[in-house]
């Protein structure tokens with residue numbers, strides 16, 4: 346049996362473990378966090394990724410956790426409503442596209458695999474040494490072990506990528522903005538609604554999804570200076586407070602909540618672009634290989650599709666990494682590139698450069714319900730996302746091994 350170490354128990358990691366198990370491989374997942382990470386932010390599952398969760402029999406589980414968001418409301422510095430938008434149009438979702446909290450999705454995927462996949466929490470790979478028969482893996486805590494293959498599914502700042510491809514490969518392509526997100530205690534008066542306050546170069550949002558115990562604050566801001574994702578949390582919080590100092594609306598209240606939250610996320614909005622996603626018996630999947638950035642809205646879908654395509658390619662190749670990884674890359678690369686291209690365009694609509702642009706956007710939103718070409722305009726926004734989300738022909742699943 347082929348032993349595969351998967352570094353990262355987020356989205357792509359457990360999805361890959363699910364498929365590898367089904368194909369008769371023996372995956373082990375090592376996750377740095379002490380337990381599956383809950384909460385987070387809302388993510389979309391679209392296009393080919395919906396087909397993948399269907400094939401896993403998980404669509405209904407995902408539906409059950411749908412955010413069920415209804416409305417986005419734009420407000421001025423005094424909290425007055427300036428415009429509203431249907432949440433599905435605001436999120437660029439069409440048809441069966443689903444929206445779910447990242448933590449809920451991670452839990453669904455982990456629960457679908459815990460019975461027959463070994464999970465090692467609170468640990469990380471520390472050294473990878475390819476040998477003639479596989480990869481010798483040294484961990485931070487556990488005893489060293491041999492694996493036939495190692496897959497890095499450990500996110501934007503992948504350790505496997507750094508260890509196997511070198512630090513130059515870990516250079517991220519910054520899109521010139523930062524994103525921060527954290528929970529806000531209480532409901533903030535919201536029920537399946539998102540409030541947005543937009544000023545030049547800065548956007549603040551607060552939303553609460555169906556049945557959530559608290560609301561989430563989301564901050565986006567321009568920051569040409571590059572990444573701060575690897576700074577310590579106190580420095581990250583100071584950076585956000587400085588970027589939004591003097592802002593109106595309820596920004597001071599949100600920044601006060603930020604000071605006390607233990608669950609704070611801030612990072613540069615960046616992409617991973619690599620000429621190759623594998624080297625010998627080691628490969629990357631999901632954000633670690635081709636993170637398209639939160640601005641693309643497609644990171645989760647790329648992770649789910651990538652996991653399926655990688656496992657299926659390996660199964661068809663009988664576990665041979667040279668053949669399997671090449672097939673995975675050939676099928677995935679055009680799909681990845683189409684989805685990465687969405688990010689710059691989306692970001693231009695999420696963070697606006699000038700007061701004039703903001704006035705124009707709000708005017709368009711107010712006029713939208715009354716314009717004759719309304720449906721066409723809405724489609725123009727959603728169509729490129731839908732096209733990119735479907736820009737792959739999924740391979741048929743490989744046959745399950747006999748006796749499985």
Ligand SMILES: Cc1cc2nc3c(=O)[nH]c(=O)nc-3n(C[C@H](O)[C@H](O)[C@H](O)COP(=O)(O)OP(=O)(O)OC[C@H]3O[C@@H](n4cnc5c(N)ncnc54)[C@H](O)[C@@H]3O)c2cc1C
Nearest residue numbers: 353355356357377389469499500504631632642643644645
């Ligand atoms: C604020 C925000 C909003 C987003 N919005 C959307 C959206 O609307 N739509 C969308 O599709 N995507 C969105 N994304 C992106 C999406 O979350 C990611 O693209 C997706 O989660 C990628 O899955 P992954 O499994 O590759 O990586 P992750 O989900 O990042 O999982 C990586 C896992 O690896 C673990 N790990 C890291 N280092 C190590 C290590 N050394 N050893 C062991 N484990 C390790 C981490 O703890 C984590 O559990 C958003 C992201 C952010 C940050």
